Amino acid sequence: MSFFSKIFHPSSYAPSAPSLPYSYDQQGQTYSTTSYPGNYSHQQQQQSYYGQGTSGGGGGYSYGHSGFPPGTSPDVIRSFEMVDRDRSGFIDENELQQALSSGYQRFHIKTVRLLMFLFKNPHDSRRLGPKEFAALWSCLGQWRGIYERYDRDRSGKIDLLELRDALYGIGLATPSSVLQVLISKYDDGSGRKIELNFDSFVECGVILKGLTEKFKEKDKGYTGTASFDYDEFMSMVIPFLVSYD
Amino acid sequence: MSFFSKIFHPSSYAPSAPSLPYSYDQQGQTYSTTSYPGNYSHQQQQQSYYGQGTSGGGGGYSYGHSGFPPGTSPDVIRSFEMVDRDRSGFIDENELQQALSSGYQRFHIKTVRLLMFLFKNPHDSRRLGPKEFAALWSCLGQWRGIYERYDRDRSGKIDLLELRDALYGIGLATPSSVLQVLISKYDDGSGRKIELNFDSFVECGVILKGLTEKFKEKDKGYTGTASFDYDEFMSMVIPFLVSYD
Known part of the structure; x- marks a missing residue:
């Protein structure tokens, strides 16, 4: 069992749609997870990013730990302290990979790097501070919940049909x-x-x-169609594409 | 010096814009490399995919080797025979990686896989046949030419400014x-x-x-703006993801 599984008990979070953090949104709007697109949506859900923690039990309260947003769950703070092995006050990619890997299964470094890139601190792109960690950890907790919920045959893996259902379950009707x-x-x-x-x-x-x-940001009316100029198009796509060496 | 460098002499090809192969185009149209986008273009160039080989000297002629398109340069056929180490008649990712790596510098497997994915044979996604190899080899030859032309300080590497200039040189005005x-x-x-x-x-x-x-396929009028429906948008972006475990 990985550290991640130990920290996140499957029953402690709802499998709602995980959002990317505020900091990634270039327009400065908090992401909501309204289902998309209009033509293909089958459910509507709203969730502000910090509105719902992944803590088991009592929900978030202010802990006073420097750098964490108000209301951060003590579970998340405890996780941070365990993941931050060198006590630097920041999480680097090796610490994150170690926390997400189990003895028999290594969490792929390219996924660690994609996550760190998407959740990065604007002032230090190689390490996560408490705030970024809290956002990432919450997001991962939600993905873990979805993963376990949709792994119906309990194989420990997700196949194409389970993936389709999992995405549909969070409001994404991805074309087959x-x-x-x-x-x-x-x-x-x-x-x-x-x-x-x-x-x-x-x-x-x-x-x-x-x-x-x-x-969706370019299709506010939920018509299922959006227009982009070339620069916008490239700017929105590139961050998701290339992995590090 | 890598096998690639030995096969492709820098002076033997024009640094024109390399296209993806015919097979990748879902609409079944041959790619041309007209500069893009309209608002930002600074040059116009047209090149049909098979119209211009990368051979040094005499240009392509029909060779009679099974599977190669008519007019394939004998240089490309010779390269295929050298890269196809196990004489299977197909190139797998290990053979391609080996051909593109030099003694001191390994060509990254993720790039090999992206190339194989984009140039793949519809009937066998793990190996390239002669036709796919010819297309890929021609494309790589053009990229090699561009790389060497724009590595102005001869460092053997391309920095941000050189990358910008190289892209501009093939008609891509990529936002900084x-x-x-x-x-x-x-x-x-x-x-x-x-x-x-x-x-x-x-x-x-x-x-x-x-x-x-x-x-560009969605902006035929070169206005610099294009509309996509959600499925189209996802379908065009996802193939460029670099992945594989």
Whole structure:
């Protein structure tokens, strides 16, 4: 069992749609997770980012730990202190990877880096401070809940149909042709059915969710169609595409 | 010196804009490399995909080798035979990586996989046949030419300004904010100036060029603005994700 599983008890969070953090939103609007797109949506849900923690039990209260937003759950603060092994007050990619890996399954560094990039502190792009960590940890807790809920055959992995259902469950009606292409990127060439570990599931989810949010910002009327100028288009897509060396 | 450098003599190809292959285009249209977008373009160039080989000297002629398109340069056929180490008649990712790596510098497997994905044979997504290889090899030859032309300080690497100029040289006026984000993904955290090896340069180039081509397909009038429905948007972006475990 990974540190992550130990920290996040499956029953302690609702499988609602995880949002990217405030800091990623270039327009400075807090993300909400209203289902998208209009034509394909099947449910509506609203959730402000800091409005719902992932803590088990009593919910958030102000803890006084320097750097955490008011109302951060003590569970998240405790997690931060455990993940921050060198007591630097910041989480680097190695600390995060270690926290998310279990003895038998390493959380892929490219997913760690994608997460760190999307949740990064504007002043220090290589490390997460308490605020960024709280946002990321909450988001990951929600993805963990979704992952466990939709892994119906308890295989510990998510296949194409489970992925489709999981995304649908959080309001993303991703075209099946897109899912096919996406999941084919995880084909190891063995000929076996493609199944995603938690890290790949998070990678897929964060990318699909993030791109959908970006599209939605340009389709305020929920028509299912949006216009972009070239610079906007490139600016919204590129952050999701390239992984580090 | 890598096999690639040995095969492709720098002076043997024009640094024109490399296109993705016919097979990648979902609308079934041959890509041309007309500069884009309208508002930002500074040059116009047209090149049909198979119209211009990368061969040195005499240009293409029919060779009779099974599977190669008519007019394939004998240089490309010879390259195929050298890259296809196991004589299977197909190129797998290991063979391609080996061909593109030199003794002191390994061509990153994620870039190999992105290229194989974009140039893949619809019947066998893990290996390239002669036709796919010819298309990929021609494209890589053009990127090599651009890389060497714009590495003005002969450092063997491309920095942000050289990347900007190289892209501009092939008709891509990429916003500098996009380039900043893109190149930041290659930051190794050392604090040194970020510079791209050939593999990272190809990764950036293929993604930027490919997305621009996709955008252009939806902006036939070269207005600099395009409309997408949600499915189209996701379908055009997801293939450029670099993934694989």
